[in-house]
Amino acid sequence: MTTWPTHLPGLAWGADYNPEQWPEHVWSEDVELMRRAGVNLVSVGIFSWAKIEVSKGEYRFGWLDRVMDLLHAGGIRVDLATATAAPPPWLTTEHPEMLPVRADGVRLSHGSRQAYCPSSPIYRDRATALAAEMASHYRDHPALAAWHVGxxxxxxxxxxxxxxxAASFREWLASRYTLDQLNDAWSTAFWSQGYTDFAQVLPPRVTPTFQNPAHVLDYDRFSDDAILELYKAERDVLRMVTPDVPITTNFMANWTFGDLDYWKWAREVDFVSNDHYTEAQSPDRHVELAMSADLVRGLAGGKPWLLMENSTSAVNWQRRNIAKLPGEMRRHSFQNIARGADGTLFFQWRQSRGGSERYHSAMVPHAGTETKVYREVCEVGAEYGRLTEVVGSTVDASVAVLYDFQSGWALRQDAHPTNDFDHYRHVLGYYKALWQAGVTVDFVAPGTNLSAYSLVVVPAFYAVSDAHAAVVADYVAGGGHVLVTYLSGVADQHTRVRLGGYPGAFRDVLGVWSEEFHPLREDETVTLTDGSTASLWTEHLHTRTADTVVSYEDGPLPGVPAVTRNAFGGGVAWYVACDLDEGGLSRTVENALSGAGVAVSRSPIELVRRKGDVSFLFAVNHTGTDAQIEASGVDVLSGTQVSGRLTVRAGDVVVLREEV
Amino acid sequence: MTTWPTHLPGLAWGADYNPEQWPEHVWSEDVELMRRAGVNLVSVGIFSWAKIEVSKGEYRFGWLDRVMDLLHAGGIRVDLATATAAPPPWLTTEHPEMLPVRADGVRLSHGSRQAYCPSSPIYRDRATALAAEMASHYRDHPALAAWHVGxxxxxxxxxxxxxxxAASFREWLASRYTLDQLNDAWSTAFWSQGYTDFAQVLPPRVTPTFQNPAHVLDYDRFSDDAILELYKAERDVLRMVTPDVPITTNFMANWTFGDLDYWKWAREVDFVSNDHYTEAQSPDRHVELAMSADLVRGLAGGKPWLLMENSTSAVNWQRRNIAKLPGEMRRHSFQNIARGADGTLFFQWRQSRGGSERYHSAMVPHAGTETKVYREVCEVGAEYGRLTEVVGSTVDASVAVLYDFQSGWALRQDAHPTNDFDHYRHVLGYYKALWQAGVTVDFVAPGTNLSAYSLVVVPAFYAVSDAHAAVVADYVAGGGHVLVTYLSGVADQHTRVRLGGYPGAFRDVLGVWSEEFHPLREDETVTLTDGSTASLWTEHLHTRTADTVVSYEDGPLPGVPAVTRNAFGGGVAWYVACDLDEGGLSRTVENALSGAGVAVSRSPIELVRRKGDVSFLFAVNHTGTDAQIEASGVDVLSGTQVSGRLTVRAGDVVVLREEV
Amino acid sequence: MTTWPTHLPGLAWGADYNPEQWPEHVWSEDVELMRRAGVNLVSVGIFSWAKIEVSKGEYRFGWLDRVMDLLHAGGIRVDLATATAAPPPWLTTEHPEMLPVRADGVRLSHGSRQAYCPSSPIYRDRATALAAEMASHYRDHPALAAWHVGxxxxxxxxxxxxxxxAASFREWLASRYTLDQLNDAWSTAFWSQGYTDFAQVLPPRVTPTFQNPAHVLDYDRFSDDAILELYKAERDVLRMVTPDVPITTNFMANWTFGDLDYWKWAREVDFVSNDHYTEAQSPDRHVELAMSADLVRGLAGGKPWLLMENSTSAVNWQRRNIAKLPGEMRRHSFQNIARGADGTLFFQWRQSRGGSERYHSAMVPHAGTETKVYREVCEVGAEYGRLTEVVGSTVDASVAVLYDFQSGWALRQDAHPTNDFDHYRHVLGYYKALWQAGVTVDFVAPGTNLSAYSLVVVPAFYAVSDAHAAVVADYVAGGGHVLVTYLSGVADQHTRVRLGGYPGAFRDVLGVWSEEFHPLREDETVTLTDGSTASLWTEHLHTRTADTVVSYEDGPLPGVPAVTRNAFGGGVAWYVACDLDEGGLSRTVENALSGAGVAVSRSPIELVRRKGDVSFLFAVNHTGTDAQIEASGVDVLSGTQVSGRLTVRAGDVVVLREEV
Ligand SMILES: [Zn+2]
Ligand SMILES: [Zn+2]
Ligand SMILES: [Zn+2]
Structure with a gap:
């Protein structure tokens, strides 16, 4: 099975390309400018359904044929969309029942994009028909490098x-539960919710007050599955027609989104691709970018992945859409390559003149090519061209973060000890501590064999099955080190609380038990014995076999342990029972790293290695000051030799082919 | 008529008990742990409809029989629910028309709890049928101590x-008004709203802009009545079958709720019961608790009442659900007893494993019995056992607060001089001043004969009928003292403004008139002549016969009276025309108290007496410092003799059987 | 054609008069109190539909006849409403399909006011029938001075x-576009939105994400047109029956509203009338009032206009409804007269006892006539009586502000570089700088010939047609001076971005181009070379022929021009590319004024002249300090002679008949 866009000359570099938005005479200029920018891969047709299928079964490929031919003539490979992302108005006008419905019963209209119900047989039929048509029409087109589904x-x-x-959900449930099992898993004895027939089960629409948490969580799982089925239906059609063309769909494993369990999705694509946009208001936007990149590499199982979309500069959907400063797009690009991407594409090639995203930056801005953006695009494109030997190399990590999308779903529900907990940002806090410690990490799924790692961080792994809990315990028993954070292990996979003291699933391995959660008031902080502080969360924790590392000096629980360390079997298990400030969190993470024998190096610059036959050191200086590290080898971008001491200038990036 | 749960050994102590959430083998452990905790009363079956009536008319009592028998064997009395609070899914699936509809037309789903329209004949029929079935099945069960409706x-x-x-509302209106009367009461000449047929009248659904205030207020009254009818329908069924079993339903007379006029409801129950949960974020949570307790004693007409629900520690529905500190649950419990409760129960006995309230604390936490919570539960249970002679004693007060739920309804509407007025918190401000002055107060309904009181506080008694206004005036004319606060007497019972100067209904008794309201800007404060400040509200006030006590030094109304005092007939009437800061409010209240001959004692501890054959002094120290008061008698909890000087330790509670 | 309410004795002074809210015996007192207050014009019947047409086609004029006769006997003229503003409940009950529907599909109810769909044939038929009936019934009534439509x-x-x-919108579109033109104008190639039949086009109802911006903007235009058609239908009926009675409808050209393009509406009324209420929380409420007055004078083409509604004191619909201080209503009144109003009326005559607006102030307050409000009403009424010779005079201005309602519509949409831009407040910022410089300005519509002005300010003129852009360029080429602010000229009339560098439409005349927008982060400010600061907005600007006046010292764009000045043809064009602080904005505006030869006089008092046969100087002192200016003439209000030096006391108003 082909697992990468075919016939690429090196690292992928390009964008979504939407020629239908422009008159045809622009297209040849596009190809010329792409060549100047080093572009070698573009995604075409993502929102072209209305242009391709102009009425039911009436397909118009002529314009797209000309685009494909032009691109091929220019040496540019095409990641060709199935064009099914946004059904055209003629279809939703004929079949309004395919439009999605909100929890309050309001059916959405067409007029923006992606307006369809994931369970709609109409959408599914028309989308797979279009995918089949695309596949048979372009199966032999020489520009076709990959398929981009939805x-x-x-x-x-x-x-x-x-x-x-609702009907699909009932089928989904009936295939998993008997009625008795459903009532038990959902704890329907509470609030008189017992079902006596599957026909009584509804989606979690608006209700007088809090909904059943297990019901909501299963609806999340059902919806994820229903959407995945849509992808798979198209994929299967494509695979039949073009077995040698790799297939992907672009994930959004990042701070903006969390509604799909990408561990499940990653098994269904030929290569993993992801979209990433930074949070303009955050000074740590590049740290979150790094986390997303590592997470995506985890989804890809360590294999190279593709950044399908990012932005050359500002986006258009945040409250204030901040433009990137000179060098920032370049640093972001190399961060992704450093962390395992074998290419980075943008949304989009040419900034739209009209439509909802006309203020989203692109490779060619409204103002044209005599701009910072296009110049930097050409510069980085040229640099990518010098990094061909990086392709296929991988990233090693001795530390892992266990990331569970579904715990995020469970914890975003209301009626928890606090509503102010954010799962993704909680993980990001730990990631940042690791990033600052210079440690490259892998992200792993629940249930992954952890034995290859020296330390595994387990942040807010909340809704845990027995089997997944056992994997963690076995790892520690076998000599592994884990750092578990609060809200982990509290519930089972149906969000039923594990009884007998928190955190039920990890009580033994951690050697502690907690009798009660003590969230803090808004603006309340407590002081710990090591001088750090905690806010938001504390617990009334007791040690059994664990040692207390840090405890509270004041607040509701003076003297109670806040951070503990437990020797368990051959390994060590840390527990952080409160929401530590940045300093306390860094100290704790570094202690755990040291204990696990992982070296810490607090460099002012971001350092990551990719290894294949040789080792490439990526050094990204996000600061305004030049920095030096010890390193030797060849600076691949400039071609100069570095012996022992490498200077990375303020804002600069260096890629070093290392000498051993 | 029996007016208290039967055969209780003393103060009631217990919880909601929901055995259906647990396997049957847990039930006997429950009874054993209840006995250890001194539990003598539990509420059973509140959310058991789905377990009892498994399809229409098919009742399953076996499991509940076993629960009742077990409890009885353990000596625990049962406040048995009619189980009608939450209709089961099979019923709402068959009759979606019984589900409630929002103002925007969205019909709510089942899937949480209590999803029914109060006017639904289906709900009413099935609920009364279930109540009848419960009554006939358990009429002779020896554990049955009381009925808990809904x-x-x-x-x-x-x-x-x-x-x-809508149809019921029209009938409700037609039984109260002719069309002409309706148009007049609602001032429909405004904005062309005149009705020419009752059939044109709708519920106040969503409209282009502000709705008719009298319409909305009457819909509040109608809804209150409709819901009360549901209660009465079940009560009448029960009373017929079990005339000797007292009947109650749990009120929510507290900061979280204000949608029912409990003065009306209180007349319909055999004993008053109430639910109370503290506001985690507030440092004054125990003061609000005291106000709620006094208000409930008022609803009970001074007779003992039952705290049907409170929490041992955290709840699950606030933004941050703060656990109680050691001693806090105990102090809260004794505050309620001190203020007339003859028992306090919790939601719930055993913390749920699943469902929406699994993070709500209980008597037996997730972590089990070796916990602060269960230990304190056992301790207080034992202490309650020493207070049997308190049962039936009452609380005397020489000061009353006139509390009007319906003025709260009128004032929460928009299009008032300010939207930042909160009726309950306004009353709480005055209550706190009285609480700090060591004064125990009664709460009384509009229209209550006030002659027994030395001082009556009348806070924001906004929508006042002539008859209710006359009661206040007659009381003062006859020698009484009142303290009236702004927004009182402004409108009649249809929220039509009383003309000729504010506050129309009380202008004469107060000896003032106000020509215009002057709410202050957000963040604006003005200084008064006594050094205090006001925010939110001032008025352009003129005295007629009153004396000015305090006036404004700056702001929009320099020199204008802010607090006045008027001799009227044999009595005195104070008016507070602005929103005073805490110091100014305390000073004003204490002046009024002194003038009315009520002693003020600013003790650091909360002191309340219950009197029967003897007098019990309850002393609750909410502070972190030991405190002393002068008192003599027997410390009932410890059995020690106190002569002249009683020390109440930090955080502690003392109950003294006083010597005269 | 008559273009002013007939037979007025001088400046109009009065209010909305709603006698149907009061018993008939109050009406004669009303007329007596009106006479005492100098009232000479009242608007009657605005919300009287339900009282006049009590069922379909059954009209009851008796009560209104008596009102009209009473007013006429009292010498008070009537601005008679067609009474169509709020359909009565009997009509909407019979025709619920005439009620409006929200974007989420919720149909609104009657029960407040003005509940009708603008496209409803039912509403239109019944409203024009009522207007016809009113016209034929009152065509010869001697009190009838004008018609007030809706x-x-x-x-x-x-x-x-x-x-x-939806159907009307499709017709509206089909009369303007072919399908191809529509797809092109709306850029539907983006996101697969291409329409193949007009039947597929919907109103912009709720959609999954951002809607098509050109679609939304056209829906704004369609809705504006549909509503204007309603007005015109009534107007045409009235004009046929009473060709000599002038017709108006009250605009809301002020900070609270922006949904109609009043430039279009102004062409359809016989005289322009406007409603204005100040923003209670703003310290600059009187500056915004001045801007609204100048804007309305612009709508009136420089002819006198009528302030149809304002408030004597507080309103009832803001969060805190602040009462006016003594003198404030008087200053507000004279500000309007100074800026071209030939009369000012209030909402309303007598403060309502019931209904949603009972807390809105009036000429006669709840408290009656012995009040600050009624006294000041009588005082100003008397003063208006001394200003009869002002009637018909006009205001000269050498500076204009180009104001585009539709750019406001386009910019309030989401998915722009920032969501924090407010079009009206942006214009107000520039207006305030001009106001502080003592410069009286005209407001002009896009496309207006500008040659009469020395300087034209063009703030955020965003969605600009080629023709409208050319008017600006031609003006400068011909010697005019313009000051253009950021976000101007960026898009065409379909909000398609003009390519080749911002601000596309004005790049040449300004001599600059901008390669990228750089909005700033929340709370971020940058420093400019003249010491001022900018927030919210900056741009990566390049000069071509322009000179840099001010540039950035720090932030994302150090050294980049922020304010530029370009000599173009015979004129000068300034560009302000950032959101300047108040000081920087004033400095820039004053530089532009000086450059254009406009005198700046920073007086502490507001000075405006009206000129007819003679010149009247209106001096309004909004400060708490007496102020002096150089002036000579007769103080019309006091009758005293002023020679050279005029003192305007703190909070006072002077009207001077100037000597040359
Ligand atoms: Zn669906
Ligand atoms: Zn209902
Ligand atoms: Zn409509």
Whole structure:
């Protein structure tokens, strides 16, 4: 099976390309400018359904044929969309029942994008028919490098609550539970919710007060599955027609989104691709970028992955859409390559003149080519061209972060000890401590064999099955080190609380038990014995076999342990029972790293290695000051030799082919 | 008529008990742990409809029989629910028309709790049928101590806007008004709203802009009545079958709720019970608790009442759910007893494993019995056992607060001089001043004969009928003292403004008139002549016969009276025309108290007396410092003799059987 | 054609008069109190539909006849409403399909006011029938001075999304576009939105994500047109019956509203009238009032206009409704007269006892006539009586502000570089700088010939047609001076971005181009070379022929021009590319004024001249300190002679008949 866009000359570099937005005479200029920019891969047709299928079964490929031919003539490979992301108005006008419905019963209209119910047989039929048509029409086109199915699945319509979905949900449930099992898993004895027939089960539409948490969580799982089925239906069609063309769909494993369990999705694509946009208001936007990149590498199982979309500069959907400063796009690009991407593409090639995203930056801005953006695009494109030997190399890590999308779903529900907990940002806090410690990490799924790692961080792994809990315990028993954070292990996979003291699933391995959660008031902080502080969360924790590392000096629980360390079997298990400030969190993480024998190097610059036959050191200086590190080898971008001491200038990037 | 749960050994102590959430083998452990904790009363079956009536008319009592028998064998009395709070899914699936509808027309789903339209004949029929079945099945069960009808009526579905409600509302109106009277009472000449047929009247659904205030207020009254009818329908069924079993339903007379006029409801129950949960974020949570307790004693007409629900520690529905500190649950419990409760129960006995309230604390936490919570539960249970002679004693007060739920309804509407007025918190401000002055107060309804009181505080008694206004005036004329606060007497019972100067209904008794309201800007404060400040509210006030006590030094109304005092007939009437800061408010209240001959004692501890054959002094120290008061008698909890000087330790509670 | 209410004795002074809210015996007192207050014009019947047409076609004029006769006997003229603003409940009960529908599909109810769909044939038929009936009934009534059609069109129902509107919208589109033109104008190639039949086009109802910006903007235009058609239908009926009675409808050209393009509406009324209420929380409420007055004078083409509604004191619909201080209503009144109003009326005559606006101030307060409000009403009424010779005079200005309502519509959409831009407040910032410089300005529409002005300010003129852009360029080429602010000229009339560098439409005349927008982060400011600061907005600007006046010292764009000045043809064009602080903005505006030869006089008092046969100087002192200016003439209000030096006391107003 082909697992990478075919016939690429090196690292992928390019963008979404939407020629239908421009008159045809622009297209040849496009190809010329792409060549100047070093572009070698573009995604075409993502929102072209209305242009391709102009009425039911009436396909118009002529314009797209000309685009494909032009690109091929220019030496540019095409990641060709199935064009099914946004159904055209003629289709939703004829079949309004395919439009999605909100929890309050409001059926959404067409007029923006991606307006369809994931359970709709109409959408599914028409989308797979279009995919089949695309496949048979372009199966032999020489520009075809990969298939791009749909687009950012579930980006806007995260959940649909229509009657069609209700019926599918009931089938989904019936295939997993008997009625008794359902009532038990959902704890329906509470609040008189017992079901006596599957026909009584509805999507979690608006209700008088809090909904059943297990019901909501299963609806999340059902919806994820329903959407994945759409992808798979198209994929299977494509695979039949073009078995040698790799297939992907672009994930959104990043701070903006969390509604799909990408561990599941990653098994279904030939190569993993991801979209990433930074949070303009955050000074740590590049740290979050690094986390997303590492997470995506984890989804790809360590294999190279593709950054399908990012932005050359500002986006258009945040409250203030901040433009990138000179060098920032370049640093972001190399961060992704450093962390395992074998290419980075942008949304989009040419900034739109009209439509909702006309203020989203692109490779060619409204103002044209005599701009910072296009110049930097050409510069980085040229640099990518010098990094061909990086392709296929991988990233090693001795530390892992266990990341569970579904715990995020469970914890975003209301009626928890606090509503102010954010799962992704909680993980990001630990990631940042590791990043600052110079430690490259892998992200792993629940249930992954952990034995290859020296330390595994387990942040807010909340809804845990017995089997997944056992994997963690076995790892420690066998000599592994883990650092578990609060809200982990509290519940089972149906979000039923594990009894007998928190954190039920990890009580033994951690050697502690907690009798009660003590969230803090808004603006309340408590002081710990090591001088750090905690906010948001504390617990009334007791040690059994663990040692207390840090405890509270004041607040509701003076003297109570806050951070503990437990020798368990051959390994060590840390527990952080409170929401530490940045300093306390860094100290704790570094202690755990040291204990696990992982070297810490607090460099002012970001350092990551990719290894194949040789080792490439990527050094990214996000600061305004030149920095030096010890390193030797060849600076691949400039071609100069470095012996012992490498200077990375303020804002600069260096890629060093290392000498051993 | 029996007016208290039967055969209790003393103060009631216990919880909601929901055995259906647990396997049967847990039930006997429950009874054993209840006995250890001194539990003598539990509420059973509140959310058991789905377990009892498994399809229409098919009742399953076996499991509940076993629970009742076990409890009885353990000597625990049962407050048995009619189980009608939450209709089961099979019923709402068959009759979706019984589900409630929001003002925007969205019909709510089942899947949480208490999803029914208060006007639904289906709900009413099935609920009364179930109540009848419960009554006939358990009429002779020896554990049956009381009936618990429904649960927290209107907690979530405060108002329903469906067509069934619309029809009922029209009948409700037609029985009170002719069309001409309706148009007059509602001032429909404004904005062309005149009705020419009752059939044109709708619930106040969503409209282009502000709704008719009298319409909305009457819909509040109608809804309250409709919900009360549901309670009465079940009560009448029960009373017929078990005339000797007292009947109650749990009120929510507290900061979280204000949608029912409990003065009306209190007349319909055999004993008053109430639910109370503290506001985690507030440092004054125990003061609000005291106000709620006094208000409930008022609803009970001074007779003992039952705290049906409170929490041992955290709840699960606030933004941050703060656990109680050691001693806090105990102090809260004794505060309620001190203020007239003859027992306090918790939600719930055993913390749920699943469902929406699994993070709500209970008597037996997730972590089990070796916990602060269960230990304190056992301790207080034992202490309650020493207070049997308190049962039936009452609380005397020489000061009253006139509390009007319906003025709260009128004032929460928009299009008032400010939207930042909160009726309950306004009353709480005055209550706190009285609490700090060591004064125990009664709460009384509009229209209550006030002659027994030395001072009556009348806070924001806004929508006042002539008859209710006359009661206040007559009381003062006859020698009484009142302290009236701004926004009182402004409108009649249809929220029509009383003309000729504010506050129309009380202008004469107060000896003032106000020509215009002058709310202050956000963040604006003005200084008064006594050094205090006001924010939110001032008025352009003129005295007629009153004396000015305090006036404004700056702001929009320099020199204008802010607090006045008027001799009227044999009595005195104070008016507070602005929103005073805490110091100014305390000073004013204490001046009024002194003038009325009420002693003020600013003790650091909360002191309340209950009197029967003897007098019990309850002393609760909410501070972190030991405190002393002068008192003599027997410390009932410890058995020690106190002569003249009683020390109440930091955080402690003392109950003294006083010597005269 | 008559263009002013007939037979007025001088400046109009009065209010909305709603006698149907009061018993008939109050009416004669009303007329007596009106006479005492100098009232000479009242608007009657605005919300009287339900009282006049009590069922379909059954009209009851008796009560209104008596009102009209009483007013006439009292010498008070009547601005008679067609009474169509709020359909009565009997009509909407019979025709619920005439009620408006929200974007989420919720149909609004009657029960407040103005509940109708602008496309409803039912509403239109019944409203024009009523207007016809009113016209024929009162055509010869001697009190009839003018017609008042509807009321504050679109105030609450800004847009309706019902199926009737959908059909009308499609017709509106089909009369303007072919399908191809529509797809092109709306850029539907983006996101697969291409329409193949007009039947597929919907109102912009709720969608999964951002809607098509050109679609939304056209729906704004369609809705504006549909509402204007309603006005015109009534007007045409009236004009046929009473060709000599002038017709108006009250606009809301002020900070609270922006949903109608009043430039279009102004062409359809016989005289322009406007409603204005100040923003209680703003310390600059009188500056915004001045801007609104100048804007309305612009709408009136420089001819006198009528302030149809304002408030004597507080309103009832803001969060805190602040009462006016003594003198404030008087200053507000004279500000309007100074800026071209030939009269000012209030909402309303007598403060309502009931209904949603009972806390809105009036000429006669709840408290009666012995009040600050009524006394000041009488005082100003008397003063107006001394200003009869002002009637008909006009205001000269050498500076204009180009104001485009539709750019406001385009910019309030989401998915722009920032969501924090407010079009009206942006213009107000520039207006305030001009006001502080003592410069009286005209407001002009896009496309207006500008040659009469020395300087034209062009703030955020965003969506600009080629023709409108050319008017600006031609003006400068011909010697004019313009000051253009950021976000101007960026897009065409379909909000398609003009390519080749911002601000596309004005790049040449300004001599600059901008390669990228750089909005700033929340709370971020940058420093400029003249010491001022900018927030919210900066741009990566390049000069071509322009000179840099001020540039950035720090932030994302150090050294980049922020304010530029370009000599173009015979004129000068300034560009302000950032959001300047108040000081920087004033400095820039004053530089532009000086450059254009406009005198700046920073007086502490507001000075405006009206000129007819003689010149009247209006001097309004908004400060708490007496102020002096050089002036000579007769103080019209006091009758005293002023020679050279005029003192305007703190808070006072002077009107001087100037000597040359
Ligand atoms: Zn669906
Ligand atoms: Zn209902
Ligand atoms: Zn409509």
């Amino acid at each position: 687009n950012e699945y579930a980006c806007h319509v995260k959940r649909c609550y229509c009657d069609t979905c | 649960n927290e009526y209107a907690c979530h579905v405060k108002r329903c806007y469906c067509d069934t409600c | 009321n504050e069109y679109a105030c609450h129902v800004k847009r309706c999304y019902c199926d009737t509107c």
